[in-house]
Amino acid sequence: xxxxxxxxxxxxxxxxxxxxxxxxxxxxxxxxxxxxxxxxxxxxxxxxxxxxxxxxxxxxxxxxxxxxxxxxxxxxxxxxxxxxxxxxxxxxxxxxxxxxxxxxxxxxxxxxxxxxxxxxxxxxxxxxxxxxxxxxxxxxxxxxxxxxxxxxxxxx
Amino acid sequence: xxxxxxxxxxxxxxxxxxxxxxxxxxxxxxxxxxxxxxxxxxxxxxxxxxxxxxxxxxxxxxxxxxxxxxxxxxxxxxxxxxxxxxxxxxxxxxxxxxxxxxxxxxxxxxxxxxxxxxxxxxx
Numbered sequence: 001x002x003x004x005x006x007x008x009x010x011x012x013x014x015x016x017x018x019x020x021x022x023x024x025x026x027x028x029x030x031x032x033x034x035x036x037x038x039x040x041x042x043x044x045x046x047x048x049x050x051x052x053x054x055x056x057x058x059x060x061x062x063x064x065x066x067x068x069x070x071x072x073x074x075x076x077x078x079x080x081x082x083x084x085x086x087x088x089x090x091x092x093x094x095x096x097x098x099x100x101x102x103x104x105x106x107x108x109x110x111x112x113x114x115x116x117x118x119x120x121x122x123x124x125x126x127x128x129x130x131x132x133x134x135x136x137x138x139x140x141x142x143x144x145x146x147x148x149x150x151x152x153x154x155x156x
Numbered sequence: 157x158x159x160x161x162x163x164x165x166x167x168x169x170x171x172x173x174x175x176x177x178x179x180x181x182x183x184x185x186x187x188x189x190x191x192x193x194x195x196x197x198x199x200x201x202x203x204x205x206x207x208x209x210x211x212x213x214x215x216x217x218x219x220x221x222x223x224x225x226x227x228x229x230x231x232x233x234x235x236x237x238x239x240x241x242x243x244x245x246x247x248x249x250x251x252x253x254x255x256x257x258x259x260x261x262x263x264x265x266x267x268x269x270x271x272x273x274x275x276x277x278x279x
Contacts, residue, residue, distance in 0.1 A: 052232040058225025065223060067196040067232055069259030100190070103182035107194055119228060134196035134259015135220075 049091075049108040055116060059148065062118055062140045069134030070107075078129050078138055083121070085138065088113040120146035175238035178216065178261075186273070188247065188266035195237045196259035202236075203261065205254055210243045212252075216261065246271040 054065040066087055068076070076089040093109040121143035129138045178193040195203075198216035206213045216237035222230070243249070248268035255262055 053229065054223065054227070054232050055229040056223030056225050057228050061224065062228075063223045063225075065232070067259075069194045069196040070192075071258060100183035100185045103184060103189075105181050106179035107181045107192065108179075116229070131258070133199055134194075 049110060049112040051112055051114065053114050053116060055119075057119060060142055062120065062122060062142060064116060064138045064140070066114060066136045066138075067134065068112070068131075068136055071131070071134075073131050076129075076131060076136060078127070078136075080122070080124050080127060080140075083118050084115050085118055085140070086113065086115045087136065087138070122146075174233075174235040175215075176233060176235045177239045178214075178237040180239065188264065189244070191241070191261075191263040191265065193237070193239065193261040193263075194259065195256070195261055198237065198256065198259060198261070200256055203254070203256060205252075205263070207243075207249055207252075210245055212241045212243050214239055214241070214261065214263070 052067045056063045056065075064085055064087075068089060068091075071089055071091055075092065076087070079086045079088075088111065090111045091109050118140065122140040123143050126141045127138065129136060131137075178195050180194070181192045183190045193214060193216070195216035195218070197218040197220045199218075202217040204213075204215040204217070206215075214237070218236050220232055220234060243265070244267075246267045247265045251266045253264045
């Protein structure tokens, strides 16, 4: 079978033959297709709603603020597990407008979820949440052991 | 003139305050238009709706100051909201009503009686 293999001129031997080229094309296809499919499946990046989240910390509390306009209180869920704060909810589309002609539809309807790792231990039984003017504010009092302590040092 | 409600103009460049355009939904029903704008953090007091001819400007001022202590993460913006809409001349501007609920402004823009479709009965 040796005679059927195309003869390469020595100076062109570095040129990739067709087999290799096909491999390369498949590799590129994989690069473009696989991550996109994965993104669409696992993340909300392309289709979801990611409300803006702020987090502040002072001496006594960690405060998390989320911009979620137009929700109902009962459609918001706040949970705490393993030092992570999860806020999820759903904005429901009002059906009465279905017959109307839509001119602009920029608002997102559907579910959202944000999870954030808390910087310190908190007292989970004293967490408070308030929903006002479309902004959810969760106040998490720090656990006693996480608060800064002042220790007087006597130098003799 | 149906499409005129969609037209919008950019906020003037020289304004000292930073504005962002709120996300809106606009519907047309038989009676008029409904406009919903997302303005988290804006209260009734922070709203300014002005009409000039067929141009309606909605401004939602808010003071979304940084929270207490140190900022660990900040995704929200300080900017207030502003957006300008060109109104359909069929809208009865005297009867425009507005309400704000949990950061969503809902404007009801009814059409004037004479442009509403109606049936004329034949005697």
